[in-house]
Amino acid sequence: MxxxxxxxxxxxxxxxxxxxxxxxxxxxxxxxxxxxxxxxxxxxxxxxxxxxxxxxxxxxxxxxxxxxxxxxxxxxxxxxxxxxxxxxxxxxxxxxxxxxxxxxxxxxxxxxxxxxxxxxxxxxxxxxxxxxxxxxxxxxxxxxxxxxxxxxxxxxxxxxxxxxxxxVPTTVFENINLLYNHIGSSFDLEELAVYFNLFLKQLYQQDNLRIVDLCIQLDSAYGHEPGESLYQMKRLLALRYFHFDISIPFIKLRCADLTAESIEAWEEGWRVSN
Incomplete structure (x- = not known):
């Protein structure tokens, strides 16, 4: 502030x-x-x-x-x-x-x-x-x-x-607090790219599915610890690999609400800024 x-x-x-x-x-x-x-x-x-x-x-x-x-x-x-x-x-x-x-x-x-x-x-x-x-x-x-x-x-x-x-709508601050606690001080670009591509494929196939439900499905399908896919999705959203209307409560987000950034553009921008 x-x-x-x-x-x-x-x-x-x-x-x-x-x-x-x-x-x-x-x-x-x-x-x-x-x-x-x-x-x-x-x-x-x-x-x-x-x-x-x-x-x-x-x-x-x-x-x-x-x-x-x-x-x-x-x-x-x-x-x-x-x-x-x-x-x-x-x-x-x-x-x-x-x-x-x-x-x-x-x-x-x-x-x-x-x-x-x-x-x-x-x-x-x-x-x-x-x-x-x-x-x-x-x-x-x-x-x-x-x-x-x-x-x-x-x-x-x-x-x-x-x-x-x-x-500023209360929902916007709630989303910011929810997402920005998941960035961390460092992250692996290769790992993020793997999850980005995994989610990208699923988003186009299940556009009416809630994001939280998609993450549950992926944890089950890939043998992840419960909550791992949700954690990775929050990181991707916080780092702007995907864009969405920040005024929509996170719990209500559906696959169709997300727009993908070009991963090459994001990574280039991140490298320049660092």
């Missing part, structure tokens, strides 16, 4: 800009902040996105939930997370508003928006989303920085939205 304090020196800012951070689109975009740069008070996530074909850096469960909902939105064409704002403009706006600009160690810091989202929608091809815990709104400084950000995007004539846990 809330992010811990961090700061950049001017030397680091220049290095990040030279690296191309905050630049590009689609698979070429590099976020201004990564999970390594900003320690999170909650869970941070690196997730391969099937729309952009790159790994996204998400700094909280709320960001992860928002990202999944954006990915499932049929009109979404690009998602750029941790997007830096033009510092010259945020400095100008903060002066106009009479609000102190974010500054640390006498260095004016770059502000960022959590998501810049492009969509195939007439009249609203781009929106910006800032994700906050509802508890953050009790902090006066948070409100001040949000006002700078809101004014920034108003100046750009881009719609700006705030998202808290109140806007």
């Amino acid at each position: 809330a992010k811990k304090q961090y700061w950049n020196s001017e030397a680091k800012n220049k290095r990040w800009i030279k690296e191309g951070r905050g630049q590009g689109t689609g698979s070429d975009y590099k976020p201004w902040l990564t999970v390594r740069d900003v320690p999170s008070e909650g869970r941070s996530h690196r997730v391969f996105g099937h729309i952009t074909q790159r790994t996204h850096h998400l700094l909280s469960d709320i960001e992860l939930a928002t990202f999944f909902l954006l990915q499932w939105r049929q009109t979404t064409t690009d998602i750029r997370e941790q997007f830096p704002l033009d510092r010259a403009l945020t400095l100008q706006i903060s002066q106009q508003l009479g609000i102190a600009h974010p500054n640390s160690h006498n260095v004016d810091q770059y502000m960022s928006s959590d998501f810049v989202v492009d969509a195939d929608e007439k009249g609203r091809p781009r929106i910006v989303i800032q994700v906050k815990s509802k508890d953050d709104f009790s902090k006066p400084r948070t409100i001040e920085k949000l006002e700078i950000e809101r004014s920034y995007w108003r100046e750009k004539e881009v719609p700006f939205f705030l998202v808290t846990e109140n806007q």
